[in-house]
Amino acid sequence: SQELEQSPQSLIVQEGKNLTINCTSSKTLYGLYWYKQKYGEGLIFLMMLQKGGEEKSHEKITAKLDEKKQQSSLHITASQPSHAGIYLCGATPRGSNYKLTFGKGTLLTVNP
Amino acid sequence: DAMVIQNPRYQVTQFGKPVTLSCSQTLNHNVMYWYQQKSSQAPKLLFHYYDKDFNNEADTPDNFQSRRPNTSFCFLDIRSPGLGDAAMYLCATSKEQGLSYEQYFGPGTRLTVT
Numbered sequence: 001s002q003e004l005e006q007s008p009q010s011l012i013v014q015e016g017k018n019l020t021i022n023c024t025s026s027k028t029l030y031g032l033y034w035y036k037q038k039y040g041e042g043l044i045f046l047m048m049l050q051k052g053g054e055e056k057s058h059e060k061i062t063a064k065l066d067e068k069k070q071q072s073s074l075h076i077t078a079s080q081p082s083h084a085g086i087y088l089c090g091a092t093p094r095g096s097n098y099k100l101t102f103g104k105g106t107l108l109t110v111n112p
Numbered sequence: 113d114a115m116v117i118q119n120p121r122y123q124v125t126q127f128g129k130p131v132t133l134s135c136s137q138t139l140n141h142n143v144m145y146w147y148q149q150k151s152s153q154a155p156k157l158l159f160h161y162y163d164k165d166f167n168n169e170a171d172t173p174d175n176f177q178s179r180r181p182n183t184s185f186c187f188l189d190i191r192s193p194g195l196g197d198a199a200m201y202l203c204a205t206s207k208e209q210g211l212s213y214e215q216y217f218g219p220g221t222r223l224t225v226t
Contacts, residue, residue: 031213042116042202042217043155088154097213098143098162098206099169102154 003027004089004103012109013079021074021106023089029069031092033100038085046074046087076108084110115139116218118203124224125193133188133221135203144186145215146178147202155202161186162208190223198225 003026013019023032031050035043047056049065049072056063060077076083086105093099116137125131135144142163147155159168161180175197177189190197200222204215 033214035217040200040220040222042118042219043204043215045214045216048214092213097208098145098160098167099157100145100215101157104152104154 004091004101006087006089006103006106008106009104010107010109012111015080015110015112016078019076019079019108021087021089021108023072023074023103025070025091027070027093029065029072029091030094031097032065032069032072033090033092034063034072034074035088035090035102036085037088037105043088079108079110081110081112084108116203116205116216118201118218118221120221121219122222122224124226125190126226127195128192131190131193131223133190133201133203133223135186135188135218136184137203137205137216137218138184139205139207139216140183141205141207141216142183143206143208143213144180145204145206146176146186146188147204149200149202149220151199158188193223193225195225198223 005024034046037043047063052067052069054065062075088105090100090102119134145160146158149155158172179187200220202220203218206213206215
């Protein structure tokens with residue numbers, strides 16, 4: 001089965017600082033998803049990456065998938081308290097678009 | 113607004129007493145999922161429905177069952193809850209469309225077993 005390793009496990013930053021969260025896979029990634037979860041709530045879809053070298057941005061959040069398709073990063077520019085939460089990367093294996101396996105998540109705290 | 117709704121948000125049940133969690137969607141998505149998320153852990157897929165076809169994960173305990181009477185509704189039945197089944201249960205939906213299978217999640221039901 002596909003295993004996803006996220007780093008760091010937790011992160012505390014000052015408002016306005018940039019930060020990066022990494023997601024590394026033991027196998028080639030065919031579909032890589034980034035979600036955000038507020039404590040005790042459901043997951044909110046952020047972005048999906050499929051192609052090696054692909055990069056997508058939404059507002060101040062940028063996600064990249066490396067050329068070898070085994071590592072993805074999520075970068076937040078000029079962080080705000082509203083960015084606080086748990087960021088989860090998820091992946092689907094080749095041949096299945098339904099079985100989404102998640103990493104353990106990165107807890108982000110943004111101090112005002 | 114189109115969305116995924118889960119009821120109740122909080123459920124308390126007794127050890128061994130059957131419990132049903134409910135999920136409904138207004139997105140008209142053909143795929144529905146149930147995930148279990150224990151404290152400080154990643155969500156774990158229990159099963160999913162592709163239309164009416166039920167797909168169970170190999171390591172999902174027999175204690176967990178699901179029903180999907182129509183496109184909009186999906187239920188998670190826990191036949192004999194144990195203390196280890198206390199968790200957040202997340203329902204999600206997706207629509208098979210091209211190469212994108214973005215899943216939309218509900219707010220979750222937090223299950224406590226006493």
